[in-house]
Amino acid sequence: MTFAINREENILRFTIKRPEIRNAINHEVIDGLEKLVSTVHNDSTIQFVVITGEGDEAFCSGGDLSIFHGLHTAHEAFPMLDRMASVLYNVATLPVPVIALVNGHAVGGGCEIATACDFRLVSSKAKAGFIQGSLAITSGWGGGTYLLEKLARQDIAMHMLCESKPYAADALLEKGWATQVYDGDKEQALQSFLIEMTQVEASVHRAYKQMLIRKWIGQNLLGQIKEEVKNCSLLWEAEEHHKAVQKFLSRKK
Numbered sequence: 001m002t003f004a005i006n007r008e009e010n011i012l013r014f015t016i017k018r019p020e021i022r023n024a025i026n027h028e029v030i031d032g033l034e035k036l037v038s039t040v041h042n043d044s045t046i047q048f049v050v051i052t053g054e055g056d057e058a059f060c061s062g063g064d065l066s067i068f069h070g071l072h073t074a075h076e077a078f079p080m081l082d083r084m085a086s087v088l089y090n091v092a093t094l095p096v097p098v099i100a101l102v103n104g105h106a107v108g109g110g111c112e113i114a115t116a117c118d119f120r121l122v123s124s125k126a127k128a129g130f131i132q133g134s135l136a137i138t139s140g141w142g143g144g145t146y147l148l149e150k151l152a153r154q155d156i157a158m159h160m161l162c163e164s165k166p167y168a169a170d171a172l173l174e175k176g177w178a179t180q181v182y183d184g185d186k187e188q189a190l191q192s193f194l195i196e197m198t199q200v201e202a203s204v205h206r207a208y209k210q211m212l213i214r215k216w217i218g219q220n221l222l223g224q225i226k227e228e229v230k231n232c233s234l235l236w237e238a239e240e241h242h243k244a245v246q247k248f249l250s251r252k253k
C-alpha cells in the first residue's frame with residue numbers, strides 16, 4: 001500500500017508510504033486521501049487529523065514525476081490537477097483541525113498539501129518550498145491560493161512562490177509558514193502540540209473550523225483554486241516544463 005490510515009484514540013493519521021521516491025503522490029495516494037475525507041465525515045468521534053510521510057527523508061515530494069511527466073497537454077494534465085485540487089480542498093475543509101507533521105522535505109505539491117493543513121509542525125531537518133516554478137509551472141493543487149490566503153504577509157507569500165526554492169525550517173518559521181519547528185522525535189512533538197487543545201471540547205474546535213470554512217466559502221476560495229488549476233494546466237504543456245521534468249528524471253546521481 002502507498003498510504004496508511006490509522007486511528008490513535010481521537011486522532012486519525014494519514015501516512016504517505018512511498019519513501020523510496022520521497023513520498024511522491026500517485027493516483028493511489030489521492031484515492032487514499034479521498035478515503036481519509038470520507039472516514040472523517042462519517043465519524044464524529046474524530047477530533048484531529050494528522051498527515052505525515054513515512055521515513056525521515058521526506059514528507060512529500062509532490063506529484064510523481066515518473067507518472068505525471070507522461071501528461072503532455074493542458075487537456076491531459078487538467079484532470080489530474082483538478083482531481084487532486086478538489087481532494088485537497090476537501091482535506092483543507094475537514095470539520096476538525098488538520099495537522100501536517102512535516103517529517104522531511106515538503107516540495108512542490110508536497111508543500112501544497114502541508115499548506116492546505118491548518119497547522120504545520122516542521123522537523124528542524126526538513127526543507128519546504130513551492131519549487132514548481134523551477135519546472136516552469138505554478139502550484140496546481142491549490143497551494144498557491146492557500147499560501148496567499150494563510151500567510152500574514154502577502155509579500156512573503158509572493159516571494160516564496162516566485163523564488164520557487166526550498167527553505168530550511170528556521171526560515172519557514174520566520175516566514176510564518178511553519179507553525180512550530182521541532183527537534184528529534186515527531187511523535188513527541190505532536191503530543192506536545194496537541195496537549196493543550198485536547199483539554200478543549202471537540203465541539204469547540206469543530207465550531208472554529210466551521211468559522212474558517214464559512215470565511216473561505218464567502219470569498220469563493222474554491223473558485224480561486226479552480227483558476228489556479230486551469231492556469232497551471234496551461235503552463236504544463238509548455239516545452240520549458242517538459243524539459244525541466246526530463247532533466248530531473250535523467251539527472252546523474
Ligand SMILES: CC[C@H](C(=O)O)C(=O)SCCNC(=O)CCNC(=O)[C@H](O)C(C)(C)COP(=O)(O)OP(=O)(O)OC[C@H]1O[C@@H](n2cnc3c(N)ncnc32)[C@H](O)[C@@H]1OP(=O)(O)O
Pocket residue numbers: 020021022024057058060061062063064065066068081105107108109110131132135138139140141248249253
Ligand atoms: C501541481 C503539483 C506538481 C505536479 O504534480 O507536477 C508538482 O508537485 S511539481 C513538483 C514535483 N516534485 C519535484 O520536482 C521534486 C523532485 N524531487 C526532489 O527535488 C528531490 O528528490 C527531493 C528534494 C524531494 C529529495 O532529494 P534527495 O536527494 O533526498 O532524494 P533524491 O532526489 O535522490 O530522490 C530519491 C529518489 O526519489 C525519486 N523522486 C524524488 N522525488 C520524486 C518525484 N516527485 N517524483 C518521482 N520520483 C521522485 C528520485 O528520482 C530518486 O529516485 P532514484 O530512482 O533513486 O533515482
